Amino acid sequence: METSTNIKSSVATPTNFWNDLPEAFTVLAPMEGVTDIVFRRVIMLAGRPNVFFTEFTNVSSYASEKGRDNALERLDVAENERPIVAQIWGKNPEHFAKTAEALEGLGFSGLDINMGCPDKHVNKAGGGAAMIKTPDLAVECIKQAKSATRLPVSVKTRLGYTYIKEYPDWLKLLLEQDLAALTVHLRTKKEMSKVAAHYELIPEIIKLRDEIAPQTKLIINGDIEDLAQIKKLHQENPGVDGFMIGRGVFKNPFCFKKGTDGKSYVATKQELLNLLSYHLDIFDQRRAELEQRGSKYSYEPLKHFYKIYVNNFDGAKELRTKLMDCKSTAEVREIIAPLIKK
Numbered sequence: 001m002e003t004s005t006n007i008k009s010s011v012a013t014p015t016n017f018w019n020d021l022p023e024a025f026t027v028l029a030p031m032e033g034v035t036d037i038v039f040r041r042v043i044m045l046a047g048r049p050n051v052f053f054t055e056f057t058n059v060s061s062y063a064s065e066k067g068r069d070n071a072l073e074r075l076d077v078a079e080n081e082r083p084i085v086a087q088i089w090g091k092n093p094e095h096f097a098k099t100a101e102a103l104e105g106l107g108f109s110g111l112d113i114n115m116g117c118p119d120k121h122v123n124k125a126g127g128g129a130a131m132i133k134t135p136d137l138a139v140e141c142i143k144q145a146k147s148a149t150r151l152p153v154s155v156k157t158r159l160g161y162t163y164i165k166e167y168p169d170w171l172k173l174l175l176e177q178d179l180a181a182l183t184v185h186l187r188t189k190k191e192m193s194k195v196a197a198h199y200e201l202i203p204e205i206i207k208l209r210d211e212i213a214p215q216t217k218l219i220i221n222g223d224i225e226d227l228a229q230i231k232k233l234h235q236e237n238p239g240v241d242g243f244m245i246g247r248g249v250f251k252n253p254f255c256f257k258k259g260t261d262g263k264s265y266v267a268t269k270q271e272l273l274n275l276l277s278y279h280l281d282i283f284d285q286r287r288a289e290l291e292q293r294g295s296k297y298s299y300e301p302l303k304h305f306y307k308i309y310v311n312n313f314d315g316a317k318e319l320r321t322k323l324m325d326c327k328s329t330a331e332v333r334e335i336i337a338p339l340i341k342k
């Protein structure tokens with residue numbers, strides 16, 4: 001498995017890769033506990049998006065001796081994943097600078113600051129969506145990150161903390177920071193993911209971007225599931241540059257691969273089970289690699305992924321129940337082996 005250790009040697013002078021992407025480019029959303037190097041490799045095999053993001057990494061962990069190894073582990077990246085953006089979060093401007101400075105050397109194409117995470121612990125620590133309530137600090141963190149790296153710096157955020165009406169002021173402030181890209185998850189922090197994404201606001205957000213920062217790429221996120229939906233959203237809103245899919249990948253891991261009629265590819269049972277088998281292989285490789293480094297990669301969280309592959313075919317429910325009882329990748333392999341045609 002290629003990791004950051006073999007990427008450092010080939011780090012080139014960074015360019016603003018956001019300017020080299022196709023129209024209506026696609027992005028796999030950063031998802032904590034999901035989009036690590038293993039799952040990104042699975043999606044790369046299924047059909048890659050134009051841009052990958054890492055899970056988010058805390059800048060104060062990176063800046064501390066105690067937390068650095070863990071932070072670096074989260075920032076492992078393979079050569080062929082580029083363009084890939086490292087997402088970071090925190091509230092300490094100095095730590096943003098320190099982390100930003102290191103990311104270029106780790107092989108990333110860009111750096112993104114999370115200003116939208118609704119998680120209680122993250123918000124209590126002053127990061128994620130809590131930044132919406134401390135706009136001066138948010139601006140300072142962006143400034144420090146930008147001054148410490150040549151990588152293009154972007155932000156991913158929500159419409160506001162409590163009220164939708166917060167979005168014009170909040171997005172205006174962010175757009176004034178000359179960001180390379182801005183991703184807007186079309187909900188407030190308070191709304192979590194409980195209401196439909198506010199697509200009706202897209203035209204107003206495009207207008208703000210065009211007025212304040214036409215050079216900033218605008219990415220829309222929330223409830224997008226496949227290429228057909230992206231095509232429709234783009235036709236309706238040609239000012240949007242990119243489209244980010246998060247949970248849609250759980251419904252269809254092949255969602256970034258082109259199928260027929262502009263739709264996402266719909267995989268067969270065989271293809272889904274082959275992809276699961278690949279995930280198991282990459283998981284085992286990663287575990288061995290981390291064990292060599294004195295770290296762990298637990299089996300239990302892997303179980304959450306089984307429903308992605310064992311879904312939408314006859315007998316899927318029964319098979320899933322069996323897989324959930326397994327205690328190792330070897331046990332899963334034994335069960336799925338007779339179902340995979342060579």
Ligand SMILES: Cc1cc2nc3c(=O)[nH]c(=O)nc-3n(C[C@H](O)[C@H](O)[C@H](O)COP(=O)(O)O)c2cc1C
Pocket residue numbers: 029030031032033034055056087114116117156185221222223224244245246247248
């Ligand atoms: C399990 C999970 C973990 C997430 N972790 C992150 C994260 O680390 N950084 C981030 O910016 N957003 C994170 N998000 C939010 C997603 O990136 C995305 O904004 C959200 O799921 C809405 O998009 P969707 O409707 O396409 O899923 C996470 C979402 C989920 C479901």
